Amino acid sequence: MRNRIAKRIYEKAKEDKSLFLISGDAGLGVWEQYQKDFSDRFLNPGVNEACDVGMAAGLALCGHKVIYYNIAPFVVMRPYEQLRNDVCYQELPVIFVGTGSGITYAPAGMTHYVVEDIALCRTLPNLNIFSPCDPIEADAAFAYAYESRNPSYIRIPKNGEPEVHKAPIKDITQPHVLNEGSDVLLIFHGSISDDVLKACEELKDKGISACAVSHPCVSKISEEMLDMISMFPAVFCIEEHFEYGGLGTMLADSCNSFSVHKKIHKLGIKNQYIHTVGNRDFLRKHYGIDAGSIVSAVTGVLHG
Numbered sequence: 001m002r003n004r005i006a007k008r009i010y011e012k013a014k015e016d017k018s019l020f021l022i023s024g025d026a027g028l029g030v031w032e033q034y035q036k037d038f039s040d041r042f043l044n045p046g047v048n049e050a051c052d053v054g055m056a057a058g059l060a061l062c063g064h065k066v067i068y069y070n071i072a073p074f075v076v077m078r079p080y081e082q083l084r085n086d087v088c089y090q091e092l093p094v095i096f097v098g099t100g101s102g103i104t105y106a107p108a109g110m111t112h113y114v115v116e117d118i119a120l121c122r123t124l125p126n127l128n129i130f131s132p133c134d135p136i137e138a139d140a141a142f143a144y145a146y147e148s149r150n151p152s153y154i155r156i157p158k159n160g161e162p163e164v165h166k167a168p169i170k171d172i173t174q175p176h177v178l179n180e181g182s183d184v185l186l187i188f189h190g191s192i193s194d195d196v197l198k199a200c201e202e203l204k205d206k207g208i209s210a211c212a213v214s215h216p217c218v219s220k221i222s223e224e225m226l227d228m229i230s231m232f233p234a235v236f237c238i239e240e241h242f243e244y245g246g247l248g249t250m251l252a253d254s255c256n257s258f259s260v261h262k263k264i265h266k267l268g269i270k271n272q273y274i275h276t277v278g279n280r281d282f283l284r285k286h287y288g289i290d291a292g293s294i295v296s297a298v299t300g301v302l303h304g
Contacts, residue, residue, distance in 0.1 A: 001156040002099050004135040006030045007140050009067055012232070020059050024052045024070035041137055050268050051271075053079040056094045057086035065093070065146070071105070072098030072114035076121060087151050088124045092220040094152075095145045101131065101155040101190055103241030103269075106280040114155070115269050118218050119245025121153055127217035128152035130172060131247075133193035135167040137216045140172040157191040164193055164214075173217040175225045181211035184298050187225075189215050189247055192240045192289060199294035206295070208302065220248050229255060229262050232300050233288040236265045238289055243268035267297055 008035060013019045020041045023031055025048075035042050041064075045052050049070065056066045068075065075098035076083065087094050098114065105112035121129050128140035128150055138156055145152035164178055178193070179200045188196045192216060200210040211232070215225065229235050229251070237248035248266035255262055269287045277288055284290040288297070 001132060001135050001138040001155065001161050002027075002159040004138050005097060005142055005154070005156065006034075007138060007161050010034050010037075012146065013041065013099065016065060017041075018065045020061060020066050022056055022066065022068045024049055024068070024074055026070045026074075043044070046215045049074045049079040050082050051120050053082035053094075054086050056088065057082070057092055060087070060092040060094050061090070065095075065160060066182065067095045067097060069097045069099075071100040071112065072202045073112060076114065076117040076153065080120060080126040082228070086122060088127055091126055091149070092151060093149050096151070096153045098153065098155045099158055102155045102192075103156050103274070103280055103283050104191070105277060106283050107215050108280055109277070110274050113274060115240070115242050115274070116245065117153075117155060118241055118247065119249075122219065122245065122250070124151075126150045127219065128217070129232065130154045131189040132156060132172075132216045133188070133190055133214045134161055134164045136163050136168060137172065137176075140169050141216060144172045155271060161191055162194075164197065164247075173220065175228065176216070176221055178209060178214055179210060179212035180234075181209040183209045184211070184234045184236065184302065185229065186210055186212045186236050186294070186298075187215050187216055187247070187251065188212070188237060190240055192238055192284075195284060195289065195291040196238055198291035199298070202291060202295045203298060206299065208298065217245060218250065221250055225251075226254060226258055226260050229264075230260050232262075234265070234296065234298070235262055236263070236294070237266060238267045238294060240284070240289065241268055244271045265297065267294060
């Protein structure tokens with residue numbers, strides 16, 4: 001996804017001379033061609049995140065379409081005050097691209113995890129938040145953000161994720177069914193798609209028909225999503241994010257607000273600091289969001 005978005009940014013820079021890219025000392029090997037061709041519209045201020053976002057706001061006020069790229073913890077958490085006051089408060093359409101979502105950088109430890117970013121960003125009323133599951137959704141998220149008059153945050157893992165959609169999608173704000181089913185609804189966002197779709201196959205072998213739905217827009221819940229939830233006997237939300245404050249919380253709150261009487265079973269990272277060390281697959285299993293854990297949770301609810 002990282003290279004796909006970098007490609008789209010480069011293509012837009014050729015078309016739109018107002019585009020300005022700020023990289024917070026990140027993206028080694030990603031931006032060389034952009035720097036070569038658009039050196040007057042590129043800035044790398046170094047490890048200086050709060051200042052980076054302040055500069056992005058200033059450039060946006062001067063008429064530039066600004067994109068700020070960094071690893072996700074340094075896009076949201078470190079410069080949160082500037083994101084809130086300089087960009088969102090002034091309703092500036094800056095696009096924030098954060099790589100390394102969830103526990104992508106697992107061996108690097110807690111400083112490089114980003115498992116609370118959605119919870120933080122949801123408190124900013126006008127911020128579009130996207131967590132695409134594959135390069136096709138990343139394309140759609142960037143296209144939407146580029147045309148939006150509001151600021152946007154796109155969280156992506158790293159690079160090399162396969163395409164799970166078979167064709168381009170028309171509306172990134174809507175849920176997208178990736179596996180048809182009728183017994184249980186599995187709602188997810190981001191790169192956890194691989195484990196969710198694997199779980200669907202394992203559940204099929206057990207005679208359970210699972211519907212897997214990607215929900216890449218994590219700043220609002222659509223009426224279509226609520227209608228879908230109401231039709232299933234069991235509903236799960238799986239995310240590489242804290243259980244508290246993420247998409248699962250949004251779904252539960254929306255069901256409560258609109259009288260959709262359905263329990264949302266949340267599978268996410270427990271709301272505690274991650275001291276366990278291991279690679280991404282190990283941590284997913286440890287926190288119960290890998291395919292095997294999803295299967296166990298679903299069968300426990302349906303047959304319990």
